[in-house]
Amino acid sequence: MNAMQPRTLGILLTLLVLVHTLHLVRSNRLSAHLAISWVVTEVAFLTLCIFDWPLALVRSVFGAGNTLVGALFLGVAWMAFLMLDSLTRISALTTKLKEVNQELALLRECVDRKQADGPRDP
Amino acid sequence: MKVLLIIPAHNEADSLPSLIRDIRSCAAHYDVVVVDDASTDDTARVAQQLGVPVLRLAANLGIGGAVQTGFKYAERNNYDIAVQVDGDGQHDPAWLETLIQPIRQGEADCVIGSRYTHAAPDVAYKTPFPRRVGMYCSTGVLFLATGLHVTDTTSGFRALARPVLEYFARSYPVDHPEAETLLMLHRAGFRILEVPVRMRGRTSGESLFTFTKACLYPLRVVIGFAGLLFQRRRPAR
Numbered sequence: 001m002n003a004m005q006p007r008t009l010g011i012l013l014t015l016l017v018l019v020h021t022l023h024l025v026r027s028n029r030l031s032a033h034l035a036i037s038w039v040v041t042e043v044a045f046l047t048l049c050i051f052d053w054p055l056a057l058v059r060s061v062f063g064a065g066n067t068l069v070g071a072l073f074l075g076v077a078w079m080a081f082l083m084l085d086s087l088t089r090i091s092a093l094t095t096k097l098k099e100v101n102q103e104l105a106l107l108r109e110c111v112d113r114k115q116a117d118g119p120r121d122p
Numbered sequence: 123m124k125v126l127l128i129i130p131a132h133n134e135a136d137s138l139p140s141l142i143r144d145i146r147s148c149a150a151h152y153d154v155v156v157v158d159d160a161s162t163d164d165t166a167r168v169a170q171q172l173g174v175p176v177l178r179l180a181a182n183l184g185i186g187g188a189v190q191t192g193f194k195y196a197e198r199n200n201y202d203i204a205v206q207v208d209g210d211g212q213h214d215p216a217w218l219e220t221l222i223q224p225i226r227q228g229e230a231d232c233v234i235g236s237r238y239t240h241a242a243p244d245v246a247y248k249t250p251f252p253r254r255v256g257m258y259c260s261t262g263v264l265f266l267a268t269g270l271h272v273t274d275t276t277s278g279f280r281a282l283a284r285p286v287l288e289y290f291a292r293s294y295p296v297d298h299p300e301a302e303t304l305l306m307l308h309r310a311g312f313r314i315l316e317v318p319v320r321m322r323g324r325t326s327g328e329s330l331f332t333f334t335k336a337c338l339y340p341l342r343v344v345i346g347f348a349g350l351l352f353q354r355r356r357p358a359r
Binding site: 097102109 | 170190191
């Protein structure tokens with residue numbers, strides 16, 4: 001198998017994911033604030049696929065025999081961080097949604113009560 | 123002392139009328155609020171026709187979110203005691219005084235209506251198998267975590283003093299919260315007391331405690347407890 005093929009495949013797949021991410025942002029289905037860390041990751045992966053120097057850097061840190069394992073560990077750690085960041089945001093939003101929902105119910109009850117009391121004379 | 127009965131209800135239009143009637147016949151001096159947890163039936167309309175204030179949740183929050191809405195209502199309207207009474211009719215209002223009395227006398231901050239006290243177990247109540255499994259698990263985990271022995275950890279028939287309802291208005295677990303809340307109360311230094319009660323069979327509708335949920339319940343309890351034990355302690359007041 002030509003060494004170029006996996007690299008081309010990697011570039012194409014990463015471009016596909018990057019384009020899809022940008023499409024989600026453009027169509028308002030994904031917030032730019034939430035997408036930014038994923039876009040940075042995709043660009044970083046694209047750089048890794050296109051250029052040789054990132055892998056050379058990893059090789060210089062972990063040694064020639066551990067280049068792939070080192071790159072894999074770094075990638076997995078970064079993805080775990082991204083997922084935890086997303087989960088934290090989801091948890092915060094879920095709590096806010098619950099509080100808004102509860103506040104709405106309490107306000108609706110207030111309105112119902114006021115309406116049941118009827119209009120008051122000025 | 124102002125007492126509020128909080129009735130969380132999800133699709134309980136059929137059982138609410140008899141429950142409200144029972145409350146009015148034996149506890150008419152207590153205020154009632156129904157928390158409609160985004161029911162798809164006429165729960166909210168039925169409750170309003172019965173002349174009861176209704177907190178209508180726009181999206182389903184589960185039992186924990188619904189009950190917490192009731193606690194917020196109780197806190198804002200200056201109630202001294204809040205009692206959770208399930209909308210399915212299983213909690214007999216005849217036992218309300220038994221639950222409230224220890225709080226009035228300053229003996230406890232949270233009183234649980236238990237079907238399984240050793241002194242007076244409710245032998246007539248047939249506990250569904252999934253619930254029994256879940257209960258044994260939560261009882262065991264709670265005992266291991268705190269040394270606290272509560273016989274009916276899944277009972278939602280509870281009376282809470284003002285400081286407890288203020289505490290829960292700020293933070294309350296979402297799903298199957300009963301066992302987790304006991305750990306929260308214990309860690310916050312509140313006094314928990316069990317009193318024997320009798321419970322009735324469900325008058326209509328289906329329990330949310332299905333076999334699948336019961337199988338996952340032990341895991342949920344362990345995760346919930348681990349999460350609470352890992353969190354920083356929150357001050358009670």
